[in-house]
Amino acid sequence: MSAIKELREYFGEIMTLHYTQAALGWDQEVNMQNYRTLEGRSKQVSLLEKLIHKRVTSEKVGKLIREAQKLTNLTEIESAMLREITREYELETKLPEKLVIEIAETSILAAKEWREAYTKSEFSTFQELLEKTVELQKEKATKLATHPDIYSTLIDLYEPGATYGWIANIFNPIKPKIIDFVKKLNSSSDKPDDSILHKNYDINKQFELSFELIKKLHYDLGIGRQDRSTHPFTSSLASMDIRITTRTREDFLNECIFGTIHECGHALYEMGIKKELHNTILCNGTSMGIHESQSRMWENIVGRSKEYWSYWYPTFQKYFPENLKEYPMEEFHRAVNCVQPSFIRVNADEVTYGLHVILRFEIEKDLIEGKIQVNELPEIWNSRMEEYLGIIPANDKEGVLQDIHWSMGAIGYFPTYFLGSLYASQIYSDAIKKMPHLPEDYKKGEFSNLLNYLRENVHQYGKIYRANDLIKRITGEDLNPDYFFKYIEEKFYPIYKL
């Protein structure tokens, strides 16, 4: 067998271990939220982590990589595979097994402490394990040192090729522009009113309806499930077992509806990866930013469009006649597009969303570089919220404790969320240029043209192309935030009657 084929097979087994870990993780989030003890689960996850680490860093892999690099007849897929395997190998060999296991064990305990702290809205409960988590991530980044600054090293894990500097160059000019845009919208004398979304909506009906939404978007329930969890997420438990979760709030319809469409967007990406890549290291979204472009495109560009609601609103009226029967569709569409400062990132509108991310991006950078201490986080969080959004959280639950990410050691992940919005508008601008009828499609409940476009241009490739190459292949240029501004201006001025 050639070296590349041997590597493919060998990493197939590693993927199987990753999927096993994902199955344990899914179970932990969906089924173990009230458990007194996660001790056993922590042992299982860290053992798998150890096994994966041992395999990735084995001498055999190094030898096969060197052999494969000499091969001259690699296919495009094999080259990409070799690139990703080499990356994994080089990263993992820099990390001592002890550290890998400590990170895995700590993340399980920290997730538990975070949940407790979150429930009680008490930062101090979480502080100690967050300090440990930050220290472990610092140590990890110092060992990896793929970039001169440790924050870039961590960012690169989620968005290969991206650095702090590159992102800051994009985010810095955007920040004041968004703040201005929000002010402008709020100067309107005819602003949308979102109180309709805060009526009482039966949570079981919401959950039931959410299945209709995802089926219509071609989410395949034969190789997936939708459940509820504290924090919605998408997880691949196998190449053909791609599950999503949502959550429901009686007094806020958005959480379930847009949460569901969002996760469905992630799942469609994973479901669209071509069979040839199944069980290989390439069977995954190419970066968190591109992944997020898929979820946010469906959630916002499609799911918050007038045409989408023109199709779905009658169904919603049937589900919730007591609230919606007399309420006009146009106003409902304006309501789901209300732009206003809010505390919770995942519920934020698509305009202020970027500010939530930029705030985290800036805090993370200072935190990981030691310019901020963990115990200062609540205060700094609140003061930045005031500065960027003009509001101060009443407690840590709606402030610094709202996200699960840091508990899992995921520092450097947040910026990819807003990159997702930017990628989404840029890709969508190409899609609509080629298929100007898309909005008309949505009116008829027809989403397969857009889906097929995404499958063809994004999904099928998995990790074959890096984010940068992919966006260039599709749109002919590098990531360009202008598309985002063009999109929000064209969309929100009419909604705000400006």
Added chain:
Amino acid sequence: MSAIKELREYFGEIMTLHYTQAALGWDQEVNMQNYRTLEGRSKQVSLLEKLIHKRVTSEKVGKLIREAQKLTNLTEIESAMLREITREYELETKLPEKLVIEIAETSILAAKEWREAYTKSEFSTFQELLEKTVELQKEKATKLATHPDIYSTLIDLYEPGATYGWIANIFNPIKPKIIDFVKKLNSSSDKPDDSILHKNYDINKQFELSFELIKKLHYDLGIGRQDRSTHPFTSSLASMDIRITTRTREDFLNECIFGTIHECGHALYEMGIKKELHNTILCNGTSMGIHESQSRMWENIVGRSKEYWSYWYPTFQKYFPENLKEYPMEEFHRAVNCVQPSFIRVNADEVTYGLHVILRFEIEKDLIEGKIQVNELPEIWNSRMEEYLGIIPANDKEGVLQDIHWSMGAIGYFPTYFLGSLYASQIYSDAIKKMPHLPEDYKKGEFSNLLNYLRENVHQYGKIYRANDLIKRITGEDLNPDYFFKYIEEKFYPIYKL
């Protein structure tokens, strides 16, 4: 570190892999019943199987066992550990890795085919994979050869120390005695009527009520869950993560109620194993028969007693007033103790239950020894049903397809179910001798005295004592079916007004 301590640690890691496998299995049964593909899951389970096999059979283990066997100062726990580790090592080293993996992979596919065949009530769908399963089990037993006959070799896997001959010696004389006893009961002119159990009972209410039942029995929901699955089961996903499932049928109250109490009995056993044994090879019920004694004691001896219902009936009346408000408790108690030939083993009354097991025991023996071919199973099943119970299943779903066991390759498992009933009566006879107030306890909803007795005498020890030693320690004698007959006579004559 001493050899035994090293073994303990090493097998701790193996237990972690077993628990991981259990987590995947639980998920498969609870969450993946409608999946088109189980391919990914099959890869994960068989990879874990391979890893476990490699570890158990490693030279290191052989060497440590030989060293440990020379140690003279082993504690009782360490001796038992060494005994179990040696057993595992000797069994696994006889099995080639290829066979182990093939069995694991086949069992996942067979479980899927079984479910399809079961749903369609079509044996032919399942036949091919069952043939393969039987062949693989034959091959496995031939390699293991711990007994002169292959059926005993398989039985020994579930009931260490038991053989076909030993069980046949117990079952053979029982069979006609049960058949006679059933006839005698049915000669009564005042038989109980179970039609009350077949009224319409809201399945969500049943499920809700089942949680009340298990909480009262001290099932600890902080380290467990109850979900629904096609076939109810108990599974330990960690030493402190012990889950049960149940199922509900609108027109048959027994399935959920007694299924729940049954699985709860299994779970209480696992939850009662002492901390010292957690994550060791001893952290498990000592045999399937003893395990079943715990589930059947709670389900039948306690759960079908008059005193139990005297406590619970008012609650049931509140849950289902439309059926039970006017219905007398005494008649309800008689209804749940109706002895009559029926098709489904898990729903059978405690008297005819033995016949269901004996039928499987006899068929399995002939099947594994090649005296019966797989394609003959439906016919043979039906003719034995007629012979022992006087009824013939109308289709394979209520006949040969009803149980999941064979699809998992579990041949030799069934006899332990009836051994469970026998162990249960014998152990309970000791408990009630020491605590004659037990029935009075149940009237008050007080179950901790019996539970503490079982924890002290059975649960805490895990696998320290073999079934045989355990029953002798508790009752001073070997397994003695007379206790069972004494129990059913004392119980059922009054119920049948004989």
